[in-house]
Amino acid sequence: MTKRRISYGICAVWLLFTFWFLVANRAVTEASSTMTLPEAAASEGFNASIESSPFAFAPQESSPDKPVEQVRKNIQVLKGMPDSQLLPVMHIMRTSLGVRCDYCHVAENNKYWMDDKPAKQTARRMLQMVMEINRANFGGRPVVSCNTCHRGQTEPVSIPAIGQGAFANTTRDDSSAKPPAELPSVDQLIEKYIQALGGRAAIERIKTRYTKLSLQRPKLVNSGTPRAAIINRGETWTMEIYRKAPDRYLAVITSPDGVIQQGFNGATGWIKTSEGQREMNAVEIARIKREADLYSDLKIKERYSKMNVARRERVNDREAFVVVAQRSADGKTEKLYFDLQSGLLLRRTVFTQTVLGLDPEQTDYEDYRSADGVKIPFTVRVSYLDDNHYGTTRNIAEVRNNVPVDDTKFNPPTAQR
Template sequence: KKPKETARKMLRMVETINTQQFEGRQQVTCTTCHHGSNRPDRNTVVASEMTPGEAAAAQRASAARQDLSGRGRPGEGGPGRGAPGADGARGQQPPAVPEGARTAGAGGRDSQAEPAEPPPPAESVDDVLDKYVQALGGHDAVAQAKTRVMRGTATARDLQQAPITVQEKATGEYRIDTEGRQGTQTRAFDGKRAWMQMPNGVRDVEGVNAQQITRLADLGLPLTAKARYEHLRSARYGSIDGAPTIVLIGSPAANVTEWLHFDRTTGLLARRNIFTRTALGQLQEQVDYGDYRDVSGVKLPFQVRYATWNSVSTQRFTDVKVNAPIDDGQFARPAATR
């Protein structure tokens, strides 16, 4: 039978890989790719927070490296450092949901057969976005929110906390300052280019890493979503932690697809999943929004969790101001220092 023939081929492939690449040691198994599923998982999944025990071990290892090197590492780097970029056209078909991804209405694949594609929602893109804007406070209130300044803390994957300050304009400029043990790290976007400043210098950021810096620059999203995402469509219903959602899918950039999950009861944006196609496979990021509160007539999330394939940052804000004055120089790249 064909399934048995396929299984035998896979076993021979695993044996060949271990023999030729690992001197016969059993380093690769069926589980390496399949994880109990009929179809191998070719996609990354988002990282999760460490347990307290894992975090303590990571801190001990970091301290040991610092002792050996004689100097500490300058703060926490941006998520996905060194991630590859890719060229291509926008608006390609959305990717299959990676197994293990915490996305609404899409769990891991069944080991016997893939579920049938559900019918599209009755609500249109305009219906979903209009409800979103109304839930935030209405078109006029959202349009009048030109800037926001937020202060709070960010908890990293290793459970370490650091004070943060976020400055943002509705036109897309964005800056986040993180106060680390070795000094302040800044990641920013001036509307045209992204940059990063560490205690030891400043540099430009390009490709996927530049896109990541602007992921959370979403103050203007409610009124610009249709311009921001090509081929935006109402795709499916789902749920997040038991709350019913509706999912819009669109493409904000070349080789990037986003799923936007809106709470069907409140109308608020609950989650974004970002899928980036690269030569090394598909990379996934996830942004979760919660604890919405009214600030100057507009509802804003006071908790934002951003996870990539190798990092997690949970931002909790205690002070949020809308239309606070922000000097444009805050977004400008500083001159390099010697």
């Protein structure tokens, strides 16, 4: 098994199935091996989004996030921006205009710094304009972005379309219009969600869980050539996960290059690959304990310092209540979409701040099925602005609750002599 595959595999365990393809990004985008991993999501229920960071096999201290101009060539407008934000900012710009990277860049490996294309100079002027608007009007906060005007087009639409503001009475509001329906409280939505899953008692009866699933993840093809590319969800890995209350955990990942294991026995966390075996550090153990929690759906409010029901929106063909929440741990904003009728969680969006606005990560929960009286989303789809490089889909093949699992299963394997 190559070291690159091992690194990806360990990341996959932490993210429960969302990957940041560092090498692939170097082949086809401006990515850097120092980029911070996206938020990631794909566990069951409310464990579906845990913080993540790249892990090599040997534990390493995180390197400081240097200003981008100290890491990249030919940075002119974005000086002072953390290097970790470069790729998310590039994809905010790209998706705002509805274009590919080569619209502005020479899209060959290590040539993104070149200024051959006029569109790149235009983009720099537009960045300066946007930053000045935000400085002059919003205290420097990135309220206005490329997408404010472009909305997926290379040229903003400045003239309203005929009929865009058509009303029966264009002068004043219709006094007979119905007032908006009253929104439920956060507590009401959370309680309905728990009941929709099967109820508090049914969830608490689960003491162990075995899950077998497949993971569709990005695949790098033609590596090291001018035709290098990423195939969206083009590769499938399999995983078997064992959980035991309160915090025992074992994941066995089978990749094309071999098997990766990680476990936690309540005291010691460990990772094993074909390269060897090591203990987890404190940060890794904290993550795996969150992932092991069978009762996370009962602890939703503990994650947030603020929660409020904002409005109703459609998610695909479903009507949903939108809860806007601020996380206690890092202050990030999340939006939670609860089905108006069933009460189930349909979507969760996490927003990461960049100098050019918010970078969204969207997790969709689909195909809820009952496993011993507790509903689980059997399909979890994680999507990004740069979905080719990050997007994953997890499909559960089998779930068994309260199966006998001996505590020794979670112990580190005996070292081979």
